[in-house]
Amino acid sequence: MIERSEGIEDAPVVTLSDERGLVTTSTSPATRAHEAAGAPPGPVSGGRPLAWLLVLAGALGLAASAILTLEKIRLLENPDYQPSCNINPIISCGSVMRTPQASAFGFPNPFLGIAGFSAVIVIGVALLAGAAFRRWFWLGLQAGVVLGAVFVHWLIDQTLYHIGAVCPYCMLVWAATIPVFWYTTLHNVQRGVIPVPGTWRPAVRAVARHHWLVPLAWYVLIALLILNRFWYYWRTLL
Incomplete structure (x- = not known):
């Protein structure tokens, strides 16, 4: 059975189901391009x-x-x-x-x-x-x-x-x-939204854990x- 649904950017996403109930999904080229680039494919909160x-x-x-x-x-x-x-x-x-x-x-x-x-x-x-x-x-x-x-x-x-x-x-x-x-x-x-290389991800996570240090240091520097x-x-x- 083939089901078609509208994915991101109005590109079709195809779901295939065979007699054994196995399901595979084929994402749209636009979605794959976004994922390869590390960018979100849809709206971001x-x-x-x-x-x-x-x-x-x-x-x-x-x-x-x-x-x-x-x-x-x-x-x-x-x-x-x-x-x-x-x-x-x-x-x-x-x-x-x-x-x-x-x-x-x-x-x-x-x-x-x-x-x-x-x-x-x-x-x-x-x-x-x-x-x-x-x-x-x-x-x-x-x-x-x-x-x-x-x-x-x-x-x-x-x-x-x-x-x-x-x-x-x-x-x-x-x-x-x-x-x-x-x-x-x-x-x-x-x-x-701003893609970064995968090797940078650990550094990004470390910065995010101590996010408050950056603006604090910024304020201290200006005060000095x-x-x-x-x-x-x-x-x-x-």
Whole structure:
């Protein structure tokens, strides 16, 4: 007996059954190609931990971006306005907001944060509702978080070594971007969205077991860079 059913990508999957009741299955060429490449053949879910992380980190980043936008508007209305996060000569949002780097693409950088973190929240909520997405969607999200991480680290470099001041709300954006990038990447590697050689699998599993060490080390490194860059000021407070 031959039964036909629609498999992934609308390609037929054929199940053969003979008189002895033995069953063999012939998968579609598209499915075999996905499996050979280590990529998932169908929609991939994210799991609740990743979903909650996207929602919470997205909310943190969105809140910080919204506050920065409001502060920027007030600064444009009144050049003498002192933002709420002007604490001392080093921790000063106003010093950062007045620089060209604060509008890297011709408009205030927080606009990018509002758009990007809103998308992250929507994806997280969809995953909590049970949504699963095709590989192309996850790759699109991966591209977005990579670009976000690259831009944030360019801003970190500009803040520390060119502007000479740090913005607390900007640092909240940094803090939100790092785990979104890290855990999205880890998810995509684990689920085969980003195929890796089989010899790398043990290393991936080891990293996944101690996943929290990477963002922790990341935060510590940035904190040390800030401490070292402005040590001439911090030591006056001791």
